[in-house]
Amino acid sequence: MDRRSDELGRGRRGDPRTLCRRVSCGVHRLCGVGASAFALPSWHQYGRVRDTGAGCLGLNGSDRRGGCAGVIKVVVLDFDGVLVESADVKTEAFAQLFSKHHAHHDAIRHYHLRHAGISRHVKIRHIVTAILGEPADERRFEDLAERFRVLVEKQVAAAPVVRGAREFLSAAQGRYHLYVASGTPEPELRRLTGRHGLSSSFVEVYGSPTTKPTLLRRIAAAEAVPVQGMVMVGDGESDRDAADETGVPFVARVTGPGPLASCRWQVRDLSELQAAIDQIDAA
Known part of the structure; x- marks a missing residue:
């Protein structure tokens, strides 16, 4: 283990300040040290990160306004819809890919949006076999x-970067270790990250076929930090599910009504992300 990883990991796992349990999309948190634990409600005002400001017990038993000491060292970001405004490009590409199946377009869109962060290979297989009811054909899937890659790659490369993304990535250098975890095939993802001039901001850029829960665990192990020392930023239910499965605090990018509107930590764009991370650190 190198010196940096040793410094990141030392003293965290046994630190009672990490006893705050963060719930990605809940309305309560449980804070405390040892047997002194209590539930605290929180409320969200749409478009603005907000918390009650109630404190956690300090290490000496005193109340600490702003919560437990900050532990966030690693920030993991989805790509489409979080770093680049490309989520709609891929939604429409699935409709184009199955253009002859108009009667199934609503079901195809719904399935894609529900599983936005997973591999396109998994989605295509499901659409063909479960939605269209056609037999599995590996050559057809490939x-x-x-064809999907051809439809989307140039459009994603031309899509604008999400507001506040470049500023956050620049300000975060030296403060957090940054990663990308996306459902886009990894070679394509690396090309797109490079074409947007973002590659140098990240320790690693990870894509499919590795699943997001596996990627989050891999990053935590590589950085020698507990999952409470990381944040996952996503715009899809699969991002939230991966964070919930691994225990990583989750920040949802929410631009309108939808299933992530109940998530505790929300941002409209990345200009609000640092404030959200600060709130998680203080929770």
Whole structure:
């Protein structure tokens, strides 16, 4: 283990300040040290990160306004819809890919949006076999995946970066270790990250076929930090689910009504992300 990883990991796992349990999309948190634990409600005002400001017990038993000491060292970001405004490009690409199946377009869109952060290969297989009811054909799946890549890669490369993304990535250097975890195939993801001029901001850029829960665990192990020392930023239910499965605090990018509107930590764009991380650190 190198010196940096040793410094990141030392003293964290046994630190009672990490006893604050963060719930990604809940309305309560449990804070405390040892047997002294209590539930605290929180409320969200749409478009603005907000918390009650109630404190956690300090290490000497005193109340600490602003919560337990900050532990966030690693920030993991989804790509489409979080770093780049490309989520709609891929939604429409699935409709184009199955353009002859108009009767199934609503079901295809719904399935894609519910599983926005997973591999396109998994989605294509499900659409063909479960939605269209057609037999599995590996060669056809590969052909459809390549056609999808052709449909989306140039459009994603031309899509604008999310407001506040460049500023956050610049300000975060030296403060956090940054990673990308996306459902986009990894070679394509690396090309797109490079074409947007973002590659140098990240320790690693990870894509499919590795799943997001596996990626989050891999990053935590590589950085020698507990999952409470990380934040996952996503715009899809699969991002939230991966964070919930691994215990990583989750920040949802929410731009309108939808299933992530109940998540505790929300931002409209990345200009609000640092404030959200600060709130998690203080929770």
